[in-house]
Amino acid sequence: MNAWFEIRNLHVKLAEGDREILKGLNLSVNxxxxxxxxxxxxxxxxxxAYTIAGHPAYEVTEGEILFKGENILEMEPDERSRAGLFLAFQYPVAIPGVTVANFLRTAINARIKAEAAARNGGVVPHDVKGIPIPVFTRQLREALEMLKVDNSFAARYLNDGFxxxxxxxxEILQMAMLKPEMAILDETDSGLDIDALRIVSEGVNLLHQQNPRMGVLVITHYQRLLNYIKPQFVHVLIDGRIVESGxxxxxxxxxxxxxxxxxxxxATA
Ligand SMILES: Nc1ncnc2c1ncn2[C@@H]1O[C@H](COP(=O)(O)OP(=O)(O)O)[C@@H](O)[C@H]1O
Ligand SMILES: [Mg+2]
Structure with a gap:
């Protein structure tokens, strides 16, 4: 029986050169x-995190990542997102010229169109419209409120000078708007003071309450984040392998x- 999200014997090397970084990693999340x-x-x-997202700098040489029974390694990064995976990165990229609101609406509409196309033999039916603006605006306002950020945030260029x-x-705003089934958060605590850490964590916890079926994988160096987002399972990754779980x-x-x-x-000697 497959777990709902399952990583099996994952080996990953840097695409440039021969250096292996992940050396047979196994993980199951239900x-x-x-x-x-x-x-x-x-x-x-x-x-x-990058390998799950499909970043081209990382090459999978062995193993698989199954999500709802499908090997996501065979999917393009945008297909992975549409399948319900969401990744918040340690170092998100800036997109000058694209506002937070536009970015979110484009992402939501791309998903709506892709889902409609999937039901229609791969072709987007011509009557498919994106999310109605009033619905989008309301959802955005609610998400901004939850994260205690000013409305003007949505008009800024994504991550530009953030x-x-x-x-x-x-990142958490994107998660709130895209409503993933499985969220992976890489070092969500780095660069946060305690207040910001609390708000971001409360955001994640609230999204989990809203959708208790959502799986969450929190990746962190420090224990401190786990005071706020409480995991049921903890795994220790050392030198590319899970060496302890509890x-x-x-x-x-x-x-x-x-x-x-x-x-x-x-290694310690
Ligand atoms: N794109 C990359 N180019 C070169 N080296 C990389 C790259 N990504 C990761 N590495 C190297 O792989 C190792 C693991 O990095 P990383 O996955 O970022 O570790 P962590 O997030 O646990 O700190 C490090 O030695 C890092 O320098
Ligand atoms: Mg890291």
Whole structure:
């Protein structure tokens, strides 16, 4: 039986050169579960996030990633998103010239059209319209309110000159608007002060309450984020492999003891 979201024996190398970063990673997330992956810097956490998203800098040499029974590695990045996957990145890119609102509306409309096309033999029916503006505006206003950001935020160019906290809010805003089935958040805590951390985490928690079937994978170096987004399962990633899995107590143990006790003896010597 497949898990709902399942990574099997994933090996990933940098597309340029021969360096292998992920060395046989396994992970299963079921509907509604919140998992955390923790690990020291350089262990491959962001590589995992980028690989799930389909970033061309990373090449899968072995293994599979199944989502609802389909191997997403065979899908284009936009198809992965339409399948219900969402990734919030550690370093989101700026898109000068495209406002937050326009970006969101374009993304929602692309999904509506693609879904209609999928039901219509691959062709977008000509009567398919995008999301009605009043509906979009209302949803956007609600999401901005939830993240405690001013309405003017939506008129700014995406991530262009954003502070660390604004970038994270923009990511969670996208998540609120796109309503994914599986959300993967890479280092959502980096660059956030405690207030911003709380708001972003509350946003994620609220979205999970609104859709209790949504799976969440939180990727973080620090335990602190997990005080706000509470995972049921914690996994430790070291040198491209999950070396330990447990419950929430594992995160606390790592906070206290660090990562060294899990490293290979030769690696710490
Ligand atoms: N695009 C890239 N180009 C060169 N090296 C990379 C790239 N992505 C990751 N790496 C290297 O792979 C290793 C794992 O990086 P990363 O996945 O970012 O780790 P983490 O997010 O756990 O800190 C690091 O040694 C990093 O320098
Ligand atoms: Mg990283």
């Amino acid at each position: 509907e509604g579960e919140i998992h955390a992956i923790m690990g020291p810097n350089g262990s491959g956490k962001s590589t995992l 502070s660390g906290g604004e970038k994270k809010r923009a 419950g929430p107590e594992l995160a606390l143990h790592l906070e206290e003891k660090g990562y060294d006790w899990l490293k290979e003896p030769e």
